[in-house]
Amino acid sequence: DIVLTQSPASLAVSLGQRATISCKASQSVDYDGDSYMNWYQQKPGQPPKLLIYAASNLKSGIPARFSGSGSGTDFTLNIHPVEEEDAATYYCQKSNEDPYTFGGGTKLEIK
Amino acid sequence: EVQLQQSGAELVRPGALVKLSCKASGFNIKDYYLHWVKQRPEEGLEWIGWIDPENGNSICEPKFQDKASITADTSSNTAYLQLSSLTSEDTAVYYCAREVRRAMDCWGQGTSVTVSS
Numbered sequence: 131d132i133v134l135t136q137s138p139a140s141l142a143v144s145l146g147q148r149a150t151i152s153c154k155a156s157q158s159v160d161y162d163g164d165s166y167m168n169w170y171q172q173k174p175g176q177p178p179k180l181l182i183y184a185a186s187n188l189k190s191g192i193p194a195r196f197s198g199s200g201s202g203t204d205f206t207l208n209i210h211p212v213e214e215e216d217a218a219t220y221y222c223q224k225s226n227e228d229p230y231t232f233g234g235g236t237k238l239e240i241k
Numbered sequence: 242e243v244q245l246q247q248s249g250a251e252l253v254r255p256g257a258l259v260k261l262s263c264k265a266s267g268f269n270i271k272d273y274y275l276h277w278v279k280q281r282p283e284e285g286l287e288w289i290g291w292i293d294p295e296n297g298n299s300i301c302e303p304k305f306q307d308k309a310s311i312t313a314d315t316s317s318n319t320a321y322l323q324l325s326s327l328t329s330e331d332t333a334v335y336y337c338a339r340e341v342r343r344a345m346d347c348w349g350q351g352t353s354v355t356v357s358s
Contacts, residue, residue, distance in 0.1 A: 179348070
């Protein structure tokens with residue numbers, strides 16, 4: 131099975147600056163011309179919320195300061211400019227095939 | 242409004258069985274795959290599996306194949322997750338989620354399961 135490795139495990143970013151989170155897959159998650167990597171945000175006591183699907187597509191209603199990029203095995207979630215409300219844990223997830231594995235998560239703190 | 246409403250918290254004895262529900266509103270579950278995800282306290286997300294309610298086909302991650310059973314009742318627009326032979330390792334919050342474009346775009350609020358004697 132494909133393993134997703136997120137880095138860093140945690141980071142602290144100043145208000146208004148950029149947060150960059152990496153997700154590396156042990157094998158390509160590309161399929162039929164698309165890259166099947168999704169990104170979620172989870173705040174304590176809440177379910178995850180979808181931010182980005184298929185590597186770079188912003189879900190409707192999600193602020194444009196969130197962006198995703200990458201293909202094959204290397205993916206990135208960027209948040210710029212970071213706001214107070216972005217303090218949360220972020221997860222990547224592969225969905226090219228079963229199992230729909232999640233990365234280990236990255237906890238973002240706002241300074 | 243698209244919603245997934247999950248059943249309430251469960252306190253169960255070791256070795257017991259529990260069945261969690263996930264009732265959809267605002268959409269017909271026949272039109273979507275529904276997934277289940279586990280989150281142990283202070284830990285990350287673990288994908289359990291999915292069901293296609295239209296035909297009842299389901300897939301579970303191998304580590305959950307002897308633990309979890311996913312079913313759906315289209316007449317009540319509800320999906321279910323049954324967990325058997327419960328141990329302390331099964332203490333977690335369990336989420337259901339709807340799949341759209343191979344991503345989980347709508348999530349239930351979660352059901353807390355505590356396994357304790």
